[in-house]
Amino acid sequence: MRRSLATALLFTLACRVPASAQPATTGVLNPPRSPRNANYTITAQLNPATRTITGSEIVTWRNITAKAAIDLQFHLYWNAWKNPRSTFMRERALGSPGASNEDRQRRDDEWGRIDVTSIRIGGRDRTAFAHFIAPDDGNPDDETVTSLPLEAGVEPGGTLSIEIAWTA
Numbered sequence: 001m002r003r004s005l006a007t008a009l010l011f012t013l014a015c016r017v018p019a020s021a022q023p024a025t026t027g028v029l030n031p032p033r034s035p036r037n038a039n040y041t042i043t044a045q046l047n048p049a050t051r052t053i054t055g056s057e058i059v060t061w062r063n064i065t066a067k068a069a070i071d072l073q074f075h076l077y078w079n080a081w082k083n084p085r086s087t088f089m090r091e092r093a094l095g096s097p098g099a100s101n102e103d104r105q106r107r108d109d110e111w112g113r114i115d116v117t118s119i120r121i122g123g124r125d126r127t128a129f130a131h132f133i134a135p136d137d138g139n140p141d142d143e144t145v146t147s148l149p150l151e152a153g154v155e156p157g158g159t160l161s162i163e164i165a166w167t168a
Helices: 002-016 077-081 087-095 099-104
Strands: 038-047 052-062 069-075 115-121 145-154 159-167
Touching (some): 069 159, 077 087
Antiparallel strands (some): 038 052, 069 145, 115 159
């Protein structure tokens, strides 16, 4: 009896001690879980009437690789829900019988998407040079990754400031 009481007391005290694996109250993880190679300043405005968000951002990007970067790739995650042809929606249809039929019956305004309207680097408009790629599966209908060739490579340790405008 005395041993189980001592065990219960020890367990109770152990549960009251904060776990050391928890991040500090600031939320900062030290060391960070990933390299800090990009900073984002984002401005966005919601239009409830049209159910759209219009935004712009400045991305300050640093090349943390050992090679010069010749292009930038942007992940446009919302385009996974653009139509039933995205890789995400195709895989969803394979895993969920009936989902494909539901998705084909959606109206155009029921899909999610993000459209990049402008990309500027160094004050120069580079929008026309961006193109979609499908690095994972070669799906020509997937628009979740866009690639932008750079006019000049960014050497290791070099930085770029990219101005992007978009509508979602």
